[in-house]
Amino acid sequence: MNATPSFQYRTIPLPGREPAVLMNLTMPKPSPVPVALVLDYSDSWSDVTRQLSFLQRLLAALPGDWPLSIYRLSSPDPIGRNDLRLLDFIECSDLLGELCFDSRVLVQARNQGSFLRPVIEALDAKLSEQSSDPKLLAFVLSDGEFTDFGELVLPDGLVIATILNSTEASSGLAPPIPCFTMQDAALDSLIGRHRSPFYGAVTLEQVTHATDEHSVLPSDLYRVDESGRLTAWDTLETHTFNLAKSSNYILLDTDAEIAEGLRWKVRSASSSALTIINGATESSQGNRRLERKIADNFKVENDDAASEVLFQFNPSSPQFKTAVQAANQAMRLAESSQAWVDDYGVATVFRDPAFDPFCDDVGIPNCDAMLLIYASDSSEAKDGQVAAYALSSQRTPGMKLDSGERLAGALLTRSLNIHFDPKQYRWYLQFGDANAIELEFYNAEMLDLSQHLGTTGIKIAFSGNLR
Structure with missing residues (x-):
């Protein structure tokens, strides 16, 4: 088998700065042999x-x-x-x-x-x-x-x-x-003779020379995981990738011309096979969800309101029935720890035009996380309502309410703080001075806030990793 790895790249826009180059190391899948x-x-x-x-x-x-x-x-x-x-x-x-x-x-x-x-x-x-x-x-x-x-x-x-x-x-x-x-x-x-030495674990190293015009500094290189998290490239570390998978991304904080001229050394982890990749080719297909997550790493946001109301419906709203049906669907997914987006990052809930602020025209959510509240009209809350709050991972805290404030009509008996920890890459929920509780990152979940609310009959769900 003579197939060898190659790099494909896409130039992705970044907020308030020059674009970067997202490269994916791929390997053709060997033809099956019985x-x-x-x-x-x-x-x-x-x-x-x-x-x-x-x-x-x-x-x-x-x-x-x-x-x-x-x-x-x-x-x-x-x-x-x-x-x-x-x-x-x-x-x-x-x-x-x-x-x-x-x-x-x-x-x-x-x-x-x-x-x-x-x-x-x-x-x-x-x-x-x-x-x-x-x-x-x-x-x-x-x-x-x-x-x-x-x-x-x-x-x-x-x-x-x-x-x-x-x-x-x-x-x-x-x-x-x-x-x-x-x-x-x-x-x-x-x-x-029938084995593809590079189809599996390989190590990757940039080939540089003192006179080489096409090279990038380690400070301009990042590894990218499937959730869009960036990790600085450490030249002292052995960088292993699995070419049996289709996602092996690195980000170059440089322009496409430099990326096209880079040379990389790829060594098989299971044999002595070694190959040099000269340059990269531009790809017309990309992972839109991943690209948006990467762009979020470079956002610079002000300290305005940490959370914003995406939508809010009460029994007098014309779309209240639609909102209740959508909320129940989202709650059922949360009860079974299922995600509110599919594998391509497209929302599977709140796709009706009544919820336009939640996602763009193709269904990609406009927020990093969402807190969903459904107070039925039979609850002790003032009115039945469906409300959703958008949270940003770039702001700390993502959401904060003091004791005595209301959450969708319900009175909080203790302060509430939902925040994202970029070091742990996790969302956390905290009441008052109590220890923070780690929340689900990939899937939606139900939150039991009954002991901290002055009313009953309210369902609350949370989902991070929406984009």
Whole structure:
């Protein structure tokens, strides 16, 4: 596999300053290659636990989503489940008990010999199902004493190897099937031809030279996590990325011309493979939610009101019924600790035009967090109402009310403080001088404020990480 990593970038605007460059390190996903495991259930069958454990470690370097089939000698029919993936084998702690042993066929297989031909014919049929450039890896766990007669015809695309339980055995077939012991380095080389060394964990380092015009200072480099949090680039730290994932972002506080000329050293964490990435290409597709979260890191806001009312409805409002339905939907999600936005950052609640201040025209929320209050008209509150407050992670506190003030008509008996801690990257709730309580970051949750409110029948929910 000759695929190598590459960088794509997008220029993203930042409030009150020059744009920055968001780069994503990506790696093409290797084309899946089916893997077959063949066991010897004949009367010469012996414990293959060591061979199976060895094969687990060997195949761990291959993508876990590759399809896996398990066969026995002398039969073209696979045993076990037909939806197995390589990861099922790699992560299985009891291979003989769960995946690689079938007591129902063991008795009849004892007297059927160690014929490889039926399995090869079955694998040939699997190869014919592939549309182009068919490939299949097969590993036979055996003592090498096969009972086939005549010449075996190996189909094109089939790579087959026998892993022996003895250092002296050989296949005795024509043509001979390659046989390996568990100490044979050539077996790892065989796997290596089908392994993508960079698809997985890699380390990344900027290549700089004293005369290189295209370089950036470490102070202008940031790692970006999936929530948009920035971490300063430390040259003394080993920066590891997982290229089996699609999100490996870094932010460059520079212009696109510099980004396009940068050189990076990428080293595989599982082998000695190393490659140099020269430059980056501009991408037309971006992660809008992530870009907005990054921009929020550079906002400079004044100390005006820490929170603002997004919307407020009472029974006399024409949209009150709509607001109650939307509030109940949001509360149900909060009760089960589910998010109010989907994986793309689009709101799943309050999408009716009546709630326009909450999100933009495509559904991206306009606030970092929201406190939702629903006082039913049967509660002890003055009136039934639905109210929502927008909170900003850039302001401290995000929301503060003193004892004696009202929250959606309810009288507070203790001061309330909701704030965001940028060091911990978490929202906290505090009453009076009591210890702050950490709030859910990724999902919505219900808040029990009943002991601090002068009324009952009020439901309150909170959600951070809205954008």
